[in-house]
Amino acid sequence: MKPGRMLYQVLSSLFKKTATLDYPHDKSQKIKGFRGRLKAYPQRCIGCKMCMRDCPSQAIIIKEVGSKQFEAQIDLSKCIYCGQCADVCPKMALEITDEFELAQFDPEKLKIVFHVELKKNT
Amino acid sequence: MHNSDEFRIPIGPQHPALKEPESFSIALKGEKILGVDIRLGYNHRGIEKACEERTYIQDMYLLERICGICSHSHSTCFVQAVEELASVQVPKRALYIRTLIAEFERIHSHFLWLxxxxxxxxxxxxxxxxxxxxxxxxxxxxxxxxxxxxxxINTIGGVRRDITDDHKRQILEAMEKLEERINYYIQIATQETTIIKRLSGVGMLTYEEALKLDAVGPTARASGVARDVRKDDPYAAYGEIVFNVITDSHCDVYGRTVVRLKELLESLSIIRQLVNNIPEGPISVRVPRKIPAGEALSRYEAPRGEDVHYVRSNGTEKPDRVKVRAPTLANIQAVKQMLKDRQLADMPIVVAAIDPCFSCTDRMVAMKSEKGASVIKWQELRNYSIEWYKKHGVDFTELNKKLA
Amino acid sequence: MIYLFYILVFPGILFLSVFALAAEFIDRKLYAKLQNRIGPPWFQPLADMIKLLGKEDIVPTDANARMFKLMPLVAFTSTVTAFFYIPIWGERSIYYFNGDLVVVLYLLTIPTLTFFIGGWYSTSLFARLGSVRTLTQLFAYEVPLFMGILSSALIANSWSLSEIAVFYAHRPWFWVSNIIGFAVSLIALVGKLEKAPFDIPEAETEIVAGSFTEYSGRHLAFFRLSIDIEMIVGASLLAAVFLPFGLEFSAPIAFIFYIIKVLFIVALIAVFRTIFARLRIDQMVHFCWKYLVPLSLLQLLINLILKDILT
Structure with missing residues (x-):
């Protein structure tokens, strides 16, 4: 038993770079493949609602607004960033980006809304 | 205070020692603990019931959120049960990746615990x-x-992301760094006087008591019970890996610390074996959305101990019943034993020593109505609560009229 | 007029408050750096203070309101008063008389008693446990602290802080004989200031905030300020008795020496805080009576023998 066993390590920290960052000014490196904000490609969407069916938090709502016309709404405040929707999408219309700084004062800004209109022959 | 020198002190549901709400009502005489009354239920989220309303895919993500620390444990445990129901042969590579993540999780959980x-x-x-x-x-x-x-990372039938050679290199490099740090913390925990003073002899749980109270995980292993699902009932890739079950004979908090620290070293060796021996091949197989009817029980060694999931399916997209037994529920009874005749100052560390996760543990109490039915209707329960409050001096009738 | 200046500005309330907040900042920043963190910005202690002053004051219904509100002020005044008897910019303090050392030691005990009374009268269970622990701890560290400091006064043949300072300033190597006393008093001072490893009376994870659990707003602000000032006064006391360097220079240089000495002691306390786990109350009492008291007795013996040789 030795009292003050951490003394050496602790004192040497005085001369080391701190492990914490001064966040808004100093940001850590982005991690490749990190699951952040969803990105939608409306022109690829076919309105199959696979994403809506699998979303664990019901963050995606796709409504049929006319014949072969859809309105999709993704609520990022409900999203749990699991990426299941992007995995299940048959047309790769959804993509996960590594953007993670999503805080907003206005909840409306956390919603991604887009319209899909399918061509007659597809 | 009823008696001049005996009183009850509430640790929780809101208290700086506890990271989650849970109530420990402690009877004290001076600084000495006479008895502890543990009340669960402040964190109940109804996850088991919610699972019945969601598809298997959605449940996987929901169950992952039972616990923030051992999230992979719960999701893997559930996925294993579903795969057994669907009788799917999961590819080897997927099993290796699952095991890899499981061991990473053990390392980060034990570091967090320390x-x-x-x-x-x-x-x-x-x-x-x-x-x-x-x-x-x-x-x-x-x-x-x-x-x-x-x-x-899990999906029913495998995993969702593959690991590349680049990842492998990164992992092995990080393991070198971690090994040095782990050895340092082992030195600190076993040599620093003040730590040893606070840990040794505190929260005793003998071998017999550990067996009797059904302790699991590091809590049991520190009392000499070599209980580890990875060894007893190998799942994922553990059957092909060489490792030791760490036990200790100190039976106190110090022993639990030593067990966890030594397990870190074991985890490092497991990770190295996994990375070096990972087989080539696909990482997942397709599983139909509808799972055939049946029931399955899955066991998993979470960082805190044995995790058990029971799944019953009825042939649809949604499970009929999901039951979770998180490790803390098995260990919480032992806390009472450990706290007996200790000082109040030991209470936080003794509770922390089982690495509790109260939100995993919280249960609902089924009540029997006076007519003998085992299920109470919502209206009955509501009337009961109104009556209860009336007895205690709060009347909701006016408010109810307004609301109606 | 000059007395008012002494009391309110320098070296009184204003100087002490600024210095105390600066010392708190250094303590916290150093603590953070030792833990490899960035730590708070320079104005953090002041910002905390202003925030607390602006918060609502809550007095528990069952508490004895008068005692509850009075105690922070008593703690504050007693620590500030103690400071006037400690030499800071020369060999003499503003006020001195033979026996002021004992007065300072007793004035420094008063804050501890106010923690006890304030905690006891706030009627919360946590506060009561904390206040009982405060008193238990008092009986453990007070004896070694007194013996450590008084044994150095033994050689100087005076119980006046200023005269002790004069004595040691003119005999440069005499302070070496008091090194054990310094170590003992420093550890006892950590106990007095309730800092880790002796932060048992306010152990966060056990009894929330001990005596201060029910305090909020202005009253908590005053308690916190008086704890900071207590740290300064305690460090100044140790500096005056055990580190008698630089007092022979002119006032500004002696003052700079004084600041350095105090900050050195504050830094030592911060290092202690970093490298130890909190002890239990029984272990603390055990440690004080088993190790600190015999050591301070040894110091007393050494000084008695030395005094015999010298005279």
């Missing part, structure tokens, strides 16, 4: 350093899975 234990005994420096080094693992987990906490 920091929390340090904080509970007033040694915040240990907390700061262990959590700094835990970031090495968190970064690897984020790189491999895309998330820091709820990894979402």
């Amino acid at each position: 920091g929390v234990a340090g904080h509970e005994i007033g040694f915040d420096t240990l907390l700061m350093y262990t959590w700094r080094d835990r970031e090495i693992i968190m970064d690897i987990l984020a790189t491999l899975t895309g998330n820091r906490v709820n990894y979402g």
Whole structure:
């Protein structure tokens, strides 16, 4: 038993770079493949609602607004960033980006809304 | 205070020692603990019931969120049960990746525990350093899975992300760094006087008591019970890996610390074996959305102990019943035993020593109505609560009229 | 007029408050750096203070309101008063008389008693446990602290802080004989200031905030300020008795020496805080009576023998 066993390590920290960052000014490196904000490609969407069916938090709502016309709404405040929707999408219309700084004062800004209109022959 | 020198002190549901709400009502005589009354239920989220309303895919993500620390444990445990029901042969490579993430999770959980234990005994420096080094693992987990906490790596029939040679190199490099740090913390925990003073002899749980109270995980292993699902009932890739079950004979909090620290070294060796021997092949197989009817029980060694999931399916997209037994529920009874005749100052560290996760543990109490039915209707329960409050001097009738 | 200046500005309330907040900042920043963190910005202690002053004051219904509100002020005044008897910019303090050392030691005990009374009268269970622990701890560290400091006064043959300072300033190497006393008093001072490893009375994870659990707003602000000032006064006391360097120079240089000495002691306390886990109350009492008291007795013996040789 030795009292003050951490003394050496602790004192040497005085001369080391701190492990914490001064966040808004100093940001850590982005991690490749990190699951952040969803990105939608409306022109690829076919309105199959696979994403809506699998979303664990019901963050995606796709409504049929006319014949072969859809309105999709993704609520990022409900999203749990699991990426299941992007995995299940048959047309790769959804993509996960590594953007993670999503805080907003206005909840409306956390919603991604887009319209899909399918061509007659597809 | 009823008696001049005996009184009850409430630790929880809101208290700085507890990271989650749970109530420990402690009878004290001076500083000495006479008895402890544990009340669960402040954190009940109804996850088991919610599972019945969701598809298997959705449940996987929901169950992952039972616990923020052992998230992979719960999701893997559930997925294993579903795969058994669907009689799917999961590819070897997927099993290896699952095991890999499981061991990373064990490392980060044990590091986290060491920091929390340090904080509970007033040694915040240990907390700061262990959590700094835990970031090495968190970064690897984020790189491999895309998330820091709820990894979402599992899917029914395999895993969702593959690991590349680049990842392998990164992992092995990080393991070198971690090994040095782990050896350092082993030195600190076994040599620093104030830590040993606070840990040894505290929270005794003998071998017999551990068996009787059904302790699991490091809590049991520190009392000499060699109980480890990875060895007893190998799942995923553990059957092909060589490792030791760490036990200790101290039976106290110090023993639990030693067990966890030594397990870290074992985990490192497991990870090295996994990375070096990972077979080539696909990472998942397709599983139909509808799972055939049946029931399955799955066991998993979470960082805190044995985790059990029971799934019953009825041939649809949604499970009929999901039942979770998290490790803390098995260990919480032992806390009462451990706290007997200790001082109040030992209470935080003794509770922390089982690495409790109260939100995993919280249960609902089924009540029997006076007519003998085992299920109470919502209206009856509501009337009961109104009556109860009326007895205690709160009347809701006016309010109810307004609302109606 | 000059007395008012002494009391309110320098070296009184204003100087002490600024210095105390600066010392708190250094303590916290150093603590953070030792833990490999960035730590708070320079104005953090002041910002905390202003925030607390602006918060609502809550007095528990069952508490004895008068005692509850009075105690922070008593703690504050007693620590500030103690400071006037400690030499800071020369060999003499503003006020001195033979026996002021004992007065300072007793004035420094008053804050501890106010923690006890304030905690006891706030009627919360946590506060009561904390206040009982405060008193238990008092009986453990007070004896070694007194013996450590008084044994150095033994050689100087005076119980006046100023005269002790004069004595040691003119005999440069005499302070070496008091090194054990310094170590003992420093550890006892950590106990007095309730900092880790002896932060048992306010152990966060056990009894929330001990005596201060029910305090909020202005009253908590005053308690916190008086704890900071207590740290300064305690460090100044140790500096005056055990580190008698630089007092022979002119006032500004002696003052700079004084600041350095105090900050050195504050830094030592911060290092202690970093490298130890909190002890239990029984272990603390055990430690004080088993190790600190015999050591301070040894110091007393050494000084008695030395005094015999010298005279």
